[in-house]
Amino acid sequence: MIPALTALKAAVAALLEARGERGLSALVVGGELALAAPPQRWTLGSREVSASRLALAVDAPEFAALTADPSRLAAVKEAFASAVRTPETELADLSLVLRLPGVGRGWSHIYREAALPAAPERPAPDAVLGGAAALLEASGDARGAAMLRRARLEEAQVAGGGGAALVRCVVRLEPADRAALDRDGERAERLRRAVRDAGTRASAAIASVELATALYPLGGAAAPEARLARALAARGAVAVTIRGDDGPEGEGVELAVVASGELMRVRITAAPERDHGGWRAEAIRAITVAAGDLARPERTEELAALLCGGGELP
Secondary structure (H helix, E strand, O other): OOOHHHHHHHHHHHHHHHOOOHHHHHHHHHOEEEEEEEEEEEEEOOEEEEEEEEEEEEOHHHHHHHHHOHHHHHHHHHHHHHHHOEOOEEEEEEEEEEOOOOOOOOHHHHHHHOOOOOOOOOOOHHHHHHHHHHHHHHOOOHHHHHHHHOOEEEEEEEOOOOOOEEEEEEEEEOHHHHHHHHOOHHHHHHHHHHHHHHHOEOOEEEEEEEEEEOOOOOOOOOOHHHHHHHHHHHOOOEEEEEEOOOOHHHOOEEEEEEEOOEEEEEEEEOOOOOOOOOOOHHHOOEEEEEHHHHOOHHHHHHHHHHHOOOOOOO
């Protein structure tokens, strides 16, 4: 038995042929007929009919020819309406559909197969700061790069009118670094520009980059061990507190540091910054430093570099 749609298409082609429309008849024969939607119930006067919506998919040349001449398209639709019309059925509509090359069907049959592209993951804030620091180093601003490695980045999406998302960035710097940037506007602008360059991506643009101070508990800045731990983490080392400042006999805070495959211990005592000639590499397997030595970011960086295998520092 011939499928219903195939029989309908053949009947329409024969009707057009009989009307002298051989070109249109061949067009219908070469097309693909499908139901566009479930039939609808219509009331026409005293009778109810089932109204069908059909779609005829044709190749690009035939599609262009029919859409360029409304009278030819109307002739095809009228032929389908005549073939469908019975006491119980009518044609609700005939849609002309462009048949996609290589698929043989119209877009309505395959659009669900077209998956949305996966949204790219937003880079981690530390990765953005790392990229910005590397950019500053490449530009010859090692001090600015060190400031970013000690910093923390906060990001938040803000409303925007375009297609790409807008992201607001807040760079929280060590208080000493933030104060230094207040006196060095050019370096501050370099930091903002580097973070903007590192944070920009195809799916999002940087709306603004603001420099702010790091947040610490009320009553003081970050503890010396926290500053040292952050400086070490920026260099790929791991620091773990193994004894707090409430240890026996007030011996201070002690850290276990893993750097360059070696385990070291660092004790931080409650003392002001010393007037010394620096730390020596051969003493770092068990080293005692004064808390004041870690009050300035650059001294913290020097100790972190030494613990990570940087040799003797001044």
